[in-house]
Amino acid sequence: MTEPQPDATEAAAHAPRDPDRLVRRAGLRGDPDQDQHFLVDDRVLDRIPGYLPEDADTTHVLEVGGGTGALTDRLLRVADRVTVVERDTRLAAFLREEFADDVESGRLTILEGDALEVDLPEFTACVSNLPYGISSEITFRLLPRGVPLVLMFQKEFGERMAAEAGTDEYGRLSVSAQHYGDVEVVETVPRKAFSPAPAVESVLVRVTPRDPDYEVRDEAFFLDFVKALFTQRRKTIRNGIRNTAHISGLSDPEAVVDAADEEVLRKRAGNMDPRAFAELTALADEHGR
Ligand SMILES: C[S@@+](CC[C@H](N)C(=O)[O-])C[C@H]1O[C@@H](n2cnc3c(N)ncnc32)[C@H](O)[C@@H]1O
Numbered sequence: 001m002t003e004p005q006p007d008a009t010e011a012a013a014h015a016p017r018d019p020d021r022l023v024r025r026a027g028l029r030g031d032p033d034q035d036q037h038f039l040v041d042d043r044v045l046d047r048i049p050g051y052l053p054e055d056a057d058t059t060h061v062l063e064v065g066g067g068t069g070a071l072t073d074r075l076l077r078v079a080d081r082v083t084v085v086e087r088d089t090r091l092a093a094f095l096r097e098e099f100a101d102d103v104e105s106g107r108l109t110i111l112e113g114d115a116l117e118v119d120l121p122e123f124t125a126c127v128s129n130l131p132y133g134i135s136s137e138i139t140f141r142l143l144p145r146g147v148p149l150v151l152m153f154q155k156e157f158g159e160r161m162a163a164e165a166g167t168d169e170y171g172r173l174s175v176s177a178q179h180y181g182d183v184e185v186v187e188t189v190p191r192k193a194f195s196p197a198p199a200v201e202s203v204l205v206r207v208t209p210r211d212p213d214y215e216v217r218d219e220a221f222f223l224d225f226v227k228a229l230f231t232q233r234r235k236t237i238r239n240g241i242r243n244t245a246h247i248s249g250l251s252d253p254e255a256v257v258d259a260a261d262e263e264v265l266r267k268r269a270g271n272m273d274p275r276a277f278a279e280l281t282a283l284a285d286e287h288g289r
Pocket residue numbers: 034035036037038039040064065066067068069070071072085086087088091113114115116129130131132134
């Protein structure tokens with residue numbers, strides 16, 4: 001049976017493309033081994049661009065992992081320009097064909113390649129149903145750009161990003177992400193919204209960039225120090241500082257222990273908010289490096 005093309009009425013009314021039809025037109029089954037879980041729930045797709053902060057600059061929106069273009073279609077409705085990165089050659093070819101008019105007019109650029117390897121353009125916001133295999137690595141490339149992000153993650157990962165100090169989910173990922181912006185879970189997305197359905201539920205996370213309300217002189221050291229202390233999350237900060245100098249790179253951990261307040265030294269990493277980590281980092285920077 002030949003796949004029906006979108007009819008003239010649909011095109012004229014500029015109705016959003018039907019996600020199931022896109023998958024059928026692409027003629028590909030999503031391959032979970034390639035992180036291919038296409039969003040096929042219209043209502044979820046229609047809501048996603050609306051999660052951008054109200055004042056977001058939508059001059060140039062980046063999408064990581066275009067798939068069959070269901071989200072691309074929604075982004076083209078709100079953005080002046082969209083750049084899509086897609087690693088799968090067949091999907092990149094399909095997107096070029098499906099969105100030929102937008103490619104031609106310069107509103108859409110398809111970058112074929114691995115999002116961790118291509119040179120990402122300057123973009124003003126990023127909205128993506130991410131390939132989960134690269135969630136962490138791509139997110140930490142996006143966060144320092146300081147633009148709004150609306151990203152789909154595996155539920156557990158998204159919840160850890162947004163977690164507050166003192167909760168079980170709070171960890172290195174929470175501190176590092178919240179260093180760059182306000183992180184919120186804005187929607188839980190059920191498995192059946194995707195084709196093929198992933199093994200676990202997903203969440204949409206919004207990151208609204210802001211400068212932290214604390215000073216960090218050396219960002220790389222701050223992130224290494226936080227990472228080091230969370231490898232010993234059940235130990236006190238005192239023991240954490242002493243035991244992890246090989247990770248944090250401190251040459252004199254004892255000097256940091258001497259300089260820090262007893263109250264802080266008795267805490268555990270899971271109870272330190274980002275500001276407390278920043279203050280301890282400043283001491284470590286001054287006394288222990
Ligand atoms: C979860 S699907 C999302 C597809 C589409 N945006 C949607 O919402 O239906 C992720 C897409 O990322 C692509 N992909 C996987 N790994 C990638 C990588 N390292 N760089 C770029 N794209 C990748 C997959 O081929 C797939 O099309």
